[in-house]
Amino acid sequence: MEEKKYNAWYEETFQGTRLSLALEQMVYTGQSEFQKVEIFDTVRYGRVMTLDGVFMTSEKDEFLYHEMLTHPAMLTAIEPKRVLVIGGGDGGTVREVLRHPSVEKCVMIEIDELVVTACKEHLPSIGTAWEDPRLDVRFADGIDYVKNSEEEKYDVILLDGTDPIGPGEVLFAMEFFRACKRMLKPGGALALQSETPMLMGEVFAETQHKLRELFSTVAPYFGPVALYPSGQWSWTFCSDELDPLAPRAERQAEIAQGCRYYNAGIHNGAFAIPNYVQALIDERGKKS
Numbered sequence: 001m002e003e004k005k006y007n008a009w010y011e012e013t014f015q016g017t018r019l020s021l022a023l024e025q026m027v028y029t030g031q032s033e034f035q036k037v038e039i040f041d042t043v044r045y046g047r048v049m050t051l052d053g054v055f056m057t058s059e060k061d062e063f064l065y066h067e068m069l070t071h072p073a074m075l076t077a078i079e080p081k082r083v084l085v086i087g088g089g090d091g092g093t094v095r096e097v098l099r100h101p102s103v104e105k106c107v108m109i110e111i112d113e114l115v116v117t118a119c120k121e122h123l124p125s126i127g128t129a130w131e132d133p134r135l136d137v138r139f140a141d142g143i144d145y146v147k148n149s150e151e152e153k154y155d156v157i158l159l160d161g162t163d164p165i166g167p168g169e170v171l172f173a174m175e176f177f178r179a180c181k182r183m184l185k186p187g188g189a190l191a192l193q194s195e196t197p198m199l200m201g202e203v204f205a206e207t208q209h210k211l212r213e214l215f216s217t218v219a220p221y222f223g224p225v226a227l228y229p230s231g232q233w234s235w236t237f238c239s240d241e242l243d244p245l246a247p248r249a250e251r252q253a254e255i256a257q258g259c260r261y262y263n264a265g266i267h268n269g270a271f272a273i274p275n276y277v278q279a280l281i282d283e284r285g286k287k288s
């Protein structure tokens, strides 16, 4: 097949890598007090959203990331009723959370209202649950919330933030993880996006060790996200009481039916730690 010539490309520069997508047209550009928000149509990934020039989500592959961030923790928790999502302004994570019938309330704390407004208008295929009455979206600082909230605690907390570079760095700080734990009920689970071990090995390993100081079970798990640098992504499951390798099989089968990536086999396999990743964790352990 002959390679077509494309006139315009959108290029992400990230930690010494460049990833380009052939561009069809820009759809939206806005600047909030926090970041530049761009949404555009691409030839192969459908509609894509970037924050400060970094790919966040695409119509083509968003299910990989959102299903994997959400379902391992939701299906390991016994009967998650209250769920907290920090970040996740495109709406993909809350969409997956609200597919669980046990959920009575899902609070989403997103710092940047512009991300939600732009995604509601221009990426409606991702955020399909904005009107769900169980959803309570608040535009506030997630760090302040977990540090200071006196509200009822949560069964599951999901961290759907940006990369730990610049403003996103605080989302990988010990202080923040400690505050998240404060907001978890006994028997609860925290899951977070924990970056690419291939290109962000130090941050990944450091994060594992920080979380191990707080939780008795810290289990990284892995999957592909084609849009993100290196393509190999990680998330991390944390709990004091729950075993991520013992999800609730009945609920899992129901949820997996509506998933495009996640299923029981993926769940189990995702928790296998690749040898190079185990080595990163072990090496970082020797330093402390």
Ligand code: SPD
Residues within 6 Å of the ligand: 054, 055, 056, 057, 065, 088, 089, 090, 091, 092, 093, 160, 161, 162, 163, 193, 228, 229
């Ligand atoms: N390198 C991009 C990492 C982005 C992680 N969060 C994505 C948010 C999608 N809801």
